[in-house]
Amino acid sequence: xxxxxxxxxxxxxxxDEATKAALHRLLRAVADTKLLLGYHYGEWTxxxxxxxxxxxxxxxxxxxxxxxxxxxxxxxxxxxxxPDALLADRAPEAFANVRxxxxxxxxxxxxxxxxxxxxxxxxxLLDALRNSAFRPVRQSxxxxxxEERYHVHHGRGWLRTWAARGDExxxxxxxxxxxALAHVAEWFGPTGExxxxxxxxxxxxxxxxxxILQTVQAEMSSLAxxxxxxxxxxxxxxxxxxxxxxxRVGSGGPEAEILSHLRGDRNDLFKLG
Amino acid sequence: MTDPTKPCPFCNSSSTVRLADxxxxxxxxxxxxxxxxxxxxxxxWGDTSTPLDLPGFLTDRxxxxxxx
Numbered sequence: 279x280x281x282x283x284x285x286x287x288x289x290x291x292x293x294d295e296a297t298k299a300a301l302h303r304l305l306r307a308v309a310d311t312k313l314l315l316g317y318h319y320g321e322w323t324x325x326x327x328x329x330x331x332x333x334x335x336x337x338x339x340x341x342x343x344x345x346x347x348x349x350x351x352x353x354x355x356x357x358x359x360x361p362d363a364l365l366a367d368r369a370p371e372a373f374a375n376v377r378x379x380x381x382x383x384x385x386x387x388x389x390x391x392x393x394x395x396x397x398x399x400x401x402x403l404l405d406a407l408r409n410s411a412f413r414p415v416r417q418s419x420x421x422x423x424x425e426e427r428y429h430v431h432h433g434r435g436w437l438r439t440w441a442a443r444g445d446e447x448x449x450x451x452x453x454x455x456x457x458a459l460a461h462v463a464e465w466f467g468p469t470g471e472x473x474x475x476x477x478x479x480x481x482x483x484x485x486x487x488x489x490i491l492q493t494v495q496a497e498m499s500s501l502a503x504x505x506x507x508x509x510x511x512x513x514x515x516x517x518x519x520x521x522x523x524x525x526r527v528g529s530g531g532p533e534a535e536i537l538s539h540l541r542g543d544r545n546d547l548f549k550l551g
Numbered sequence: 552m553t554d555p556t557k558p559c560p561f562c563n564s565s566s567t568v569r570l571a572d573x574x575x576x577x578x579x580x581x582x583x584x585x586x587x588x589x590x591x592x593x594x595x596w597g598d599t600s601t602p603l604d605l606p607g608f609l610t611d612r613x614x615x616x617x618x619x
Contacts, residue, residue, distance in 0.1 A: 334572065432573070
């Protein structure tokens with residue numbers, strides 16, 4: 279484990295503009311992903327194979343939305359964001375969540391893949407911020423990781439359970455995990471990307487996104503081999519149109535119906551403020 | 552699965568099993584005592600004794616340098 283050898287930053291005032299902007303974009307992307315994770319876990323508090331999974335998803339939704347609030351606090355205090363306006367006013371294409379979360383999940387298999395891959399990948403990123411030179415982030419990470427360890431444990435447990443259920447479930451799960459891994463690879467972005475290099479150079483992250491992705495892929499490959507899951511070959515991503523603003527190749531964003539739910543459009547009458 | 556790290560708070564037996572990682576609230580897990588047949592909850596945050604199925608890099612919780 280590397281230690282902080284660069285200067286620590288209490289605020290963004292001591293960061294150069296490029297690093298500050300890179301950190302801003304990264305934290306927004308993590309916050310967007312946690313918003314959508316919370317939404318999907320919330321959606322899957324019913325329809326699970328067993329009641330225990332529904333209870334767990336309630337807790338996972340609470341975790342993700344709690345982490346979103348932590349990140350919102352940092353974004354508001356240190357970057358001048360208005361979290362409510364970010365949700366209410368942004369176009370779908372401006373959301374920088376992992377693409378996997380843009381649409382309703384394709385059944386319970388999709389939910390298991392979300393926990394085991396997408397949630398896990400974001401946990402890998404959080405782990406790389408654990409010794410961050412940006413103190414407000416560093417002070418929030420251990421709380422999040424304490425909860426995320428249970429998410430990862432839960433996701434791996436369901437992956438094992440579902441893969442053992444039968445050939446059909448195992449094949450569907452392998453395909454869905456492959457989709458999730460591809461979307462996570464897209465989110466992490468190209469090797470040597472400028473934002474990522476700036477953040478690592480400043481000690482705000484201790485590992486590059488490519489390094490984190492390799493760990494995620496290796497862990498998933500190892501687990502898949504252990505449980506007899508066949509994963510599709512990872513396709514090479516053409517990052518030509520990728521930007522760190524929305525972390526996608528090409529267009530996309532959460533579908534309108536999901537954003538409408540998140541914004542509470544049907545409950546305008548009851549909104550406070 | 553048997554979880555001897557969580558003794559029963561009622562009879563102190565270590566013959567307990569973990570029923571669920573998530574229970575009535577986010578911070579507790581659900582357990583069952585096989586001796587006195589009682590269900591109980593245990594706080595899990597900060598718990599390093601409960602074995603979890605985790606990749607190696609997530610098990611390291613101790614090497615973080617202290618804040619200045």
